[in-house]
Amino acid sequence: MGHTQRGTKGLPSSDCAIIEEAQRLTLGALPLEGKLKKLCALMGRFTGFDHCLLYLWDADKRAFVLRASSGGNYPLRRNPAPLSYGEGTGAASMVKRRKKPLELVRKGQDELFRAGRGKGFADVGLEGFSSAVIHPLTAANVFYGVIYLKSAAIIRLSEQRRRVLNIVALQMTETVKCAEFASDIHAEHEELVEARARLLNSQKLLSLGDMAATLAHEIRNPLLSIGGYAARLKIHLDGDCKAIAYVNSMLGGVQRVERLMDGMVGFLKDSVVELRPEDMNDIVAEAVRVFEEEAGERGIELVKDLQEGRLPVMADRDQLKIAFDNIIVNAIQSMDKGGRLSVSTSKSGADVVVRVADSGGGIEPGILDRIFNPFFTTKKRGTGLGLPITSAIVARHLGSIVVDNAAGVGATFIMKFKFVDAKNAEGKG
Ligand SMILES: Nc1ncnc2c1ncn2[C@@H]1O[C@H](COP(=O)(O)OP(=O)(O)OP(=O)(O)O)[C@@H](O)[C@H]1O
Ligand SMILES: [Mg+2]
Structure with missing residues (x-):
């Protein structure tokens, strides 16, 4: 044992250097893409393969997606690596099923490609190559993807190289796993x-x-x-x-x-609202009626577009009227030179939708995230309570409110409530 330089675990020091480099990359500060690309380059270099491709398994799409690669153009230019493999077609799926690396060496003309068919896979990505290694990336029984090494020349890996490849693949898995954790934590x-x-x-x-x-x-x-x-x-x-x-x-x-x-x-x-069966069309019509005269005086065209028939909801009529009042007043105030105010109701799936749209130039994008804050106002005599009260009322109806802002054009406030089957509603009332 004493005559060649040996590192830990009986590996030659050149292999130890590779593992150390992989470790340094894994622990380094590079962004994920950079790390994966460098790890691919390292794998290609020490195994002698022309190309190293990393395909990660996307469980939602049930496909392997190319995430990083290294290597020159030939013969990849003639036969570019697929950006993704669907499950069940390529060598990667074979490795996913077997949970073991797959080593392929061409014997005759394109036999490598054809050989796959006999083994239950056909891989277009192998055309024009003479050898390939597909190594799984797994940790604690979770499958993350594969390393795909390809070469125009025939390469057979020694037992020792396989061991090193396995260690570097583990480090790559670690890198991917950590990135996934980090993104979960971020979310x-x-x-x-x-x-x-x-x-x-x-x-x-x-x-x-x-x-x-x-x-x-x-x-x-x-x-x-x-x-x-x-x-x-x-x-x-x-x-x-x-x-x-x-x-x-x-x-x-x-x-x-x-x-x-x-x-x-x-x-x-107190946060109690008295919910009774009501018709949303009726509440909206009543809320709008109050402003008909004022809108006319201010040169505002008031367009009411209510869904045909009844829109049954469980609602506290007076409170909802306060909510609509606030939104309509804001809309009118935004159109000091006249304009168009349109109030509509509609049914969308299980929702009753109320929209109030104006042509008052919209909300300045810089303040958009503050308009629902209590006391936030841009008006000389505003209290800044209109929208927070409205949003609280809507929330107590288990509804939602969002604003669709077209800066320079106008703002549309969209409120959604639960549609209630008329028979159920009567039962509760
Ligand atoms: N339709 C709209 N167009 C343009 N800006 C709007 C519109 N609705 C709300 N805003 C902006 O959101 C801010 C907050 O509105 P909110 O109704 O809470 O208070 P206010 O209208 O300023 O005061 P108050 O409701 O007490 O009169 C307004 O000052 C205004 O800048
Ligand atoms: Mg207001």
């Missing part, structure tokens, strides 16, 4: 960040509830006096007096503010 991290944002938002809404309750309390007393005095004033006024119309407006306004405060506090304080 989970993204999910966590999203969940955290949702949590923060709901916390903001909770503190908003406390604030609204205090505010309502402070507003209620002066409001009561205003209402009381207006009512008394009305008694003192002559029935023909012109001012009676003003007093009536005052009373109407006071009532509206009272209702609004009650509704908002009630809504923000």
Whole structure:
């Protein structure tokens, strides 16, 4: 044993150097693509094969997909390596089934290619080559793909080379496995960040509830006096007096503010909505009706396009009207020079869809991710509560709300609710 230089496990030091290099690459800081390409080049170099191709197994597509390769053009130029192999056709599938490496050497003219047919596979990727090794990448019984070595010359691997190839293949598997872990962790991290944002938002809404309750309390007393005095004033006024119309407006306004405060506090304080069987068309039509006059005055063409028939949903009518109100008001406010406001309902699969689209130039892309935040506003007299309240109402109906923004053109708010079979709904009501 003493006469040739031997490394660990009885391997010559040249082989140890290869393993060390593979290890360095595996642990190095290169991006995955770079690592895989260099590992392919290393495998081609030490085995003497012209080409080394890495095919990873895509379990969803049930196919082998080319992820990295190394080597010159010949004879790959004449017969380019397939970008993917479907399951069951190529040598790679054979290796996947056998879970063992496959070594092929041509004996006669293109016998290698034809030989495959006898063994239960036909591999177009072998045409023009004289030898090939297809080595599986597996770890803990999980199959990740294959290393595909091809050569124009006849190459037979020594037992020792096979051992080294096996070790480097293990290191390559490790690299792929780690990258998969990293991408899983990344996806989970993204999910966590999203969940955290949702949590923060709901916390903001909770503190908003406390604030609204205090505010309502402070507003209620002066409001009561205003209402009381207006009512008394009305008694003192002559029935023909012109001012009676003003007093009536005052009373109407006071009532509206009272209702609004009650509704908002009630809504923000406890999350209970009273869901009853309703017709979405009816709710939307009622919400739109309120704005018909205003839209006309502002030069806004109001287009109502409701799905034919009824759209049964379980809904809290008053709350949904608040939600639609907020969206329509925003749309109208965005069109200070007139435009087109279209409100539509439709049924899409199991969903009832309500769309509110305007031609007010859309939302500036830079603020798009903040418009649902409480108190976010770009308006001089805005509270920034319209959209967060709307989104909370929609959420309590187990619905969803998204905005389809066409910057420079207009914004479309799309809300989806569950369609409810009319018979079921009546049963619940
Ligand atoms: N249809 C729309 N077109 C353009 N920008 C919009 C539209 N809807 C919402 N926005 C933007 O989103 C912001 C937040 O809207 P939100 O309704 O929550 O508050 P607000 O309208 O500013 O205030 P408030 O609703 O209290 O009047 C708005 O200030 C505006 O910048
Ligand atoms: Mg608003």
